[in-house]
Amino acid sequence: MIDTKSKIIAAAVTCFRNNKSDTLERVAEEAGVSRRTLHRYFENRQDLIESCKNEMLNSCNKAMNEAYESDKDPIKKVRNMLFAAIEQGANYSFIKRIYEHSNYSDLDREKEFESDNVKSKWLKIIEELQKEKRINSELTVPWIFNLFGSIIETSIYAVEAGDVAKNDSKKFAWISFKGAIGLKE
Amino acid sequence: MIDTKSKIIAAAVTCFRNNKSDTLERVAEEAGVSRRTLHRYFENRQDLIESCKNEMLNSCNKAMNEAYESDKDPIKKVRNMLFAAIEQGANYSFIKRIYEHSNYSDLDREKEFESDNVKSKWLKIIEELQKEKRINSELTVPWIFNLFGSIIETSIYAVEAGDVAKNDSKKFAWISFKGAIGLKE
DNA sequence: ATTTTATGTCACATATTTGTGACATATTAC
DNA sequence: GTAATATGTCACAAATATGTGACATAAAAT
Numbered sequence: 001m002i003d004t005k006s007k008i009i010a011a012a013v014t015c016f017r018n019n020k021s022d023t024l025e026r027v028a029e030e031a032g033v034s035r036r037t038l039h040r041y042f043e044n045r046q047d048l049i050e051s052c053k054n055e056m057l058n059s060c061n062k063a064m065n066e067a068y069e070s071d072k073d074p075i076k077k078v079r080n081m082l083f084a085a086i087e088q089g090a091n092y093s094f095i096k097r098i099y100e101h102s103n104y105s106d107l108d109r110e111k112e113f114e115s116d117n118v119k120s121k122w123l124k125i126i127e128e129l130q131k132e133k134r135i136n137s138e139l140t141v142p143w144i145f146n147l148f149g150s151i152i153e154t155s156i157y158a159v160e161a162g163d164v165a166k167n168d169s170k171k172f173a174w175i176s177f178k179g180a181i182g183l184k185e
Numbered sequence: 186m187i188d189t190k191s192k193i194i195a196a197a198v199t200c201f202r203n204n205k206s207d208t209l210e211r212v213a214e215e216a217g218v219s220r221r222t223l224h225r226y227f228e229n230r231q232d233l234i235e236s237c238k239n240e241m242l243n244s245c246n247k248a249m250n251e252a253y254e255s256d257k258d259p260i261k262k263v264r265n266m267l268f269a270a271i272e273q274g275a276n277y278s279f280i281k282r283i284y285e286h287s288n289y290s291d292l293d294r295e296k297e298f299e300s301d302n303v304k305s306k307w308l309k310i311i312e313e314l315q316k317e318k319r320i321n322s323e324l325t326v327p328w329i330f331n332l333f334g335s336i337i338e339t340s341i342y343a344v345e346a347g348d349v350a351k352n353d354s355k356k357f358a359w360i361s362f363k364g365a366i367g368l369k370e
Numbered sequence: 371a372t373t374t375t376a377t378g379t380c381a382c383a384t385a386t387t388t389g390t391g392a393c394a395t396a397t398t399a400c
Numbered sequence: 401g402t403a404a405t406a407t408g409t410c411a412c413a414a415a416t417a418t419g420t421g422a423c424a425t426a427a428a429a430t
Contacts, residue, residue: 004406021206023387034408039389100342136360142348143357146339151365154335157285163327172328175321180336180361189376208417219378224419374429379422386417391410398405 005041007031010090012052017094024048053098056091063088064118074125075185081122082177083170085152093156096149122148129183136182144181151177190226192216195275197237202279209233238283241276248273249303259310260370266307267362268355270337278341281334307333314368321367329366336362 011031015022024045028035042048067084068077085092126144129135135144155173158164164172178185196216200207209230213220227233252269253262270277311329314320320329340358343349349357363370 019206020204024389025387035388036390036409037407040407044389045387136364138360139357140349140353143343143354143361146343146348147336147361150335150339151332154331158328158331163331164325168325169328172324175323175367176328176332176365179321179364179367182360182364209419210417220418221379221420222377225377229419230417372430374427376425376427378425380424381422382420384418384420386415388413388415390412390414394407394409396405396407398403400401400403 004031004033004037008033008038008041008048009052009055012048013056013090013094016049016052017090017097020097052094056095059091060085060088060095061118064122068118068121074128075183078122078125079174081118082148082152082174086155086166086170086173089156089159093153096153119145134184139181147180148177151180189216189218189222193218193223193226193233194237194240197233198241198275198279201234201237202275202282205282237279241280244276245270245273245280246303249307253303253306259313260368263307263310264359266303267333267337267359271340271355271358274341274344278338281338304330319369324366332365333362336365 008027008031012027015027015030024038025035027048028038031038038048042051063084064081067080070080071077123141123145126135126141130137130141151173155164155169158172159166159169177183193212193216197212200212200215209223210220212233213223216223223233227236248269249266252265255265256262308326308330311320311326315322315326336358340349340354343357344351344354362368
């Protein structure tokens, strides 16, 4: 069953984004299968993590790219990318964790994240907006990038924690991000 | 040596905030002592975590309270609390992780975080500012609270990653937070 | 100098996690 | 209905993590 593999990956993403050392037993349980079945689909822990990484990278890149293409206006591009990332929820969080504190496989960090060059597209928009003085000029691009990611995560977790409804969460995220970088529309 | 105990706690905070399942061996190594010594100061993993929790809670509460008292103006109170949290660095991150996704000891969650009622003081200021229409009225207080925490973390990690200098980081954080909530000074 | 005190090293028992083989039992396809 | 496929259960070996006792050594205190 191809579906089992997906179920396991989804479960692993859920588990590992909160705790990279979560047991395979727990992942299997979360997926609703036995550990033995998990091991039939994935040779070992590393294999599972790699699979999650690839899947989630594809999923997120696809969503972000579509969001990027969805509009001509650069500001709407950015807004839709923000929304897309929030929609990705756990998928996005997982990727972020994998790549941020480098505790997994530090290797080919940059390469893969930029493979589909979503990040560079995003950066170009921000740089352009900053050139046009439509963004607070006191802030640096790396700061804005970090901020963008962290507002997305705030949004995702706020929904999960039941603090905010999903649509509100997206709205709040955009209001906050715009305000945070002093974006003039 | 009383200092060894502190060294171990500091090391544990560093390790556990990135990976709650990090080995005691790793913690000991980070602290520059043998695992045997660690076990002389802490009965077991749980004991160590509890100690970290208490220490960091004290440290953060103290810093935030001082920041709160440091000025009459509520906005400056908030700003200084933001700065204080950023100064706490790893300490703050550790506490945040402990309390956010509830994977440690979910027990007495609220109680302890509010024990010194820093959070409630903070909340009162925000509620008051919102009543006075000095904050974007579309946003909810829980959202703003989450945002506050996440901007602090962004700031801390931006410094650690070498993306921004510490002072810039504090400045950026404040600019961003003000903007994000539409604060009128 | 000698006694405390703190730490390190090593060995060891225990517990947990991981990965696999063997076999039973569903579920699906033909 | 039978064969093929997917999954579950159980047992087990290997690896890793944890906690402790015994003893050596270094540092500090007297």
